[in-house]
Amino acid sequence: MNVFADIRAMVVTALEAMMSEGALPAGLSLANVTVEPPRDAAHGDMATNAAMVLAKPAGQKPRDIADALAARLVADARIDxxxxxGPGFLNLRLAPSVWASVIPAVLEAGAAFGSAPAGSGQKINVEYVSANPTGPLHVGHTRGAVFGDAxxxxxxxxxxxxxxxxxxxDGGAQVDVLARxxxxxxxxxxxxEVAFPDGTYPGDYLIPVGQALKDKVGDAFVDMGEQGWLAEVREFATEAMMQLIRDxxxxxxVEMDVFYSEKSLYGTGRIEGAIAALDGKGLIYEGRLEPPKGKLPEDWEAREQTLFRSTAHGDDVDRPVKKSDGAWTYFAPDIAYHYDKVERGFDALIxxxxxxxxxxxxxMQAAVSALSDGRVPLxxxxxxxxxxxxxxxxxKMSKRAGxxxxxRDVIDEVGADVTRFTMLTRKNDAPLDFDFAKATEQSKDNPVFYVQYAHARIASVMRKAQGDISDAQLAAADLSALSHEAELGLLRxxxxxxxLVESAATAHEPHRVAFYLYDLASAFHALQHLGKMEPELRFLREDAPEVTEARLALIRSVQLVIxxxxxxxxxxxxxEM
Incomplete structure (x- = not known):
């Protein structure tokens, strides 16, 4: 159940009736008509921009459209x-029964309220973390892992x-450095006794890997030249690092469905196949690039290279896929990897x-656009x-990593739940300050605590409620007792x-969920605090079992949404907390 979608459908139906009756020109597009919460809650429950977006194509004044639309909407029992x-915005106040109808919908759906059936959308590939297998994941990887997983x-x-x-x-030179x-x-x-040259990885995390290699091969590699041990040690080290990363x-x-090896692209014809696919579209040519910005002409030597005409798909400049010496650039295997994703039949890539x-x-977006003929967005x-x-x-820095x-430093300090929630308290493209003390303090200023505490408080109230009250029983409760503005505000x-969850998914912004949960928890805590000051607003009322049941239905619904x-x-x- 989506109240906002239902009311928008009502608005659209009214507008279509106005068009059919000649009050509005026929054939107007209603795609940009929205129904959403007003910026100021005092203005009403919902607001629609219908009159504003239709005025110009209709050749009418916004307020005239708004007045006519308002007259139709108030005839519906759902609109109070x-x-x-202003110039033509239409603010709507809904009947309390509309809001109350949300509670049984939540209680019947449980934590699936607001979700859609699996497979009803698109087939989407989300690639995240993808750190070089040369050491443990650091805090930057942590943010990417949390964001991608959420x-x-x-x-x-x-x-x-x-x-x-x-x-x-695992296809680049950094893996050779790891092996060394x-x-x-x-x-x-x-x-x-050994010394680590510049550019190698001196972290303590490789000590057990070196010992494990000794346990496996004994002293076979001690006096052997690099050409004898490099390939085997590279494979051994890569797998050890990937196991560390998986752990x-x-x-x-975070549990991945697929671990895809860059190395698997080399020597298999996959890179050649992807470049050939671009060539078949007339997007590969031999040429010379202009010097990069900041390079003086005398510092730049233009060389003949194999180039991808990425400018044909929105890029600023064309990009080399093969160097003048015939070796692939770093971009080439990335093209092949994304071509593989396209070939696997995904509808969208992230x-x-x-x-x-x-x-x-x-x-990268240009490459995917070209390879999929614009069908698959990246x-x-x-x-x-x-x-x-x-x-x-x-x-301070980690002694283990060097x-x-x-x-692991972060998780050991505050735990996985706090880490995940805190990493989502800012939009992904905004810097994030993570203070371990604030992340664990028990106060309103700590979002993860405040949301968790709301869930735990509701659980406590439900335990204290007399009898074993099921969600089905609560769904049948008389909700007319929910009349206080704080109760209705929490319900709204x-x-x-x-x-919220639909718009967050469309925008690919999971931080919106974290922000919403904090607002929902705040509304709950405010209502609970009122009950301390005004006994008649307490959740459990021995003198009023019908009121108790209605309020339990309300807060249980909130708990399920959280x-x-x-x-x-x-x-x-x-x-419990």
Whole structure:
């Protein structure tokens, strides 16, 4: 049940009647007509822009359209009042029974309220994390992992079939560096003193990997030249790092459906096939690029390269796919990887990148547009940096990693639930300050605590309620007792959930769910606080069982919505705190 969608349908029906009767010109597009909460709650329950968007194409004054529309809407029992405001906005006040009807809908649907049947939407691939397999995940990866996983959960909730995917960057030179770093730890495990040259990975996390390599091959590699051990150690080290990454993700509650190896693209014809597909569309040519911005002509040597005509699909410049020496550029395997996604039949692709990949957005979107003939959209979401603090002071680096704070550092400090929710308290492309002390304090200023506490408080009230009251029993309660403005305000906020979750999914913005849950929790806490000051507003009233049942139905509905939202974010609802 979506009250906003129902009222919009009512508005559209009224407008169509006006067109059929000649009050409005026939054939007007109603696609841009919206019904949403007004900016100021004092103006009403909902507002529609119908008169404003139709005035110009109809050749009429907005207020004239609004007045005529208002007269039709108030004839419906669901509308208590329709008031024209400003140049032609129409504010609507709904009958209390409309809001009350939300409660049985929530209680019957449970935590699935606001969701859509699985498979009713699109087949979507969400690729996120995709960190180089050279070490443990750091705090930047943590934000991308949380955002990507929450986005996948959000898209699933509204009916899409979602594949969570990790692209293993195991085809580049950094994996050779990893292998050499593990080899040094291997020699160390044999009692040798080693020094880590610049560019290698000196973190302590490779100590057990070097020991594991020793346990596997003994001293076979000790006096062997690099050409003898590099390939085997590279594979051994990569798998060890990927297991470490899988364990880190599991600790955060992230489970991938697919781990896709970049290395699998080489020597298999997949890169060649993707480039050939672009060539078949006339988008591959031999040419020379202009010097990059900031390069003086004398510093630039133009070379003949194989180029992708990405400007034909919205990019700023064409992009090289093969170097002058015949080797593939980094872009080429990425094209092949996304071509594989297109060939797997996804309706839409989403990539979650770190902030430093902003320059990659247009070229990758151009490639997917070209490979799919514009059929498959690619949305690339960038996650900005996270700054860590503890009691207002910068959080110290990880000894284990050597140079950065790891995902495990964060989880060990505050837990997975707090980590996930806190990472979603800002939009993905906005910087995030993460203060460990604030993330664990029990106050209204801590969103995750405030939302969890609302869920736990409701659970406590339900336990105290006399008898075993089922959701089915509460769904049949007489809700006419819910008349206080604080009760109705909480009910209206809960009713916004289907609209909110749909708009958040459309915009690919799971942080909206976190913001909404905080607002819903605030409305609940406000009502609960009123009950302390005014006994007649308490949830449990021994002198008024009908009132008690109605209020239990209300707060149980709120609890189910909170549970649904937390489920999308991957946070476990708390029943006790």
């Amino acid at each position: 009042a329709a008031e024209v405001a 986005l996948a959960g959000l898209l699933e909730f509204v009916g899409n079939e979602v594949t969570r995917e990790y692209y293993i960057n 770093s593990v080899y040094l730890r291997y020699l160390e495990a044999h009692g040798q 880190d993700l599991a600790a955060l509650g 990539d979650v990148f770190g902030a430093d990949h902003g320059g990659y957005v247009k070229r 949305d690339i979401k960038l996650t900005q940096l996270v700054k860590l603090y503890k009691n207002g002071e910068p959080f 140079t950065f704070v790891t995902l 906020k809960a009713a916004e959930w289907p609209r 549970a649904a939202g937390l489920g999308i974010l991957g946070v476990t609802p708390a029943n």
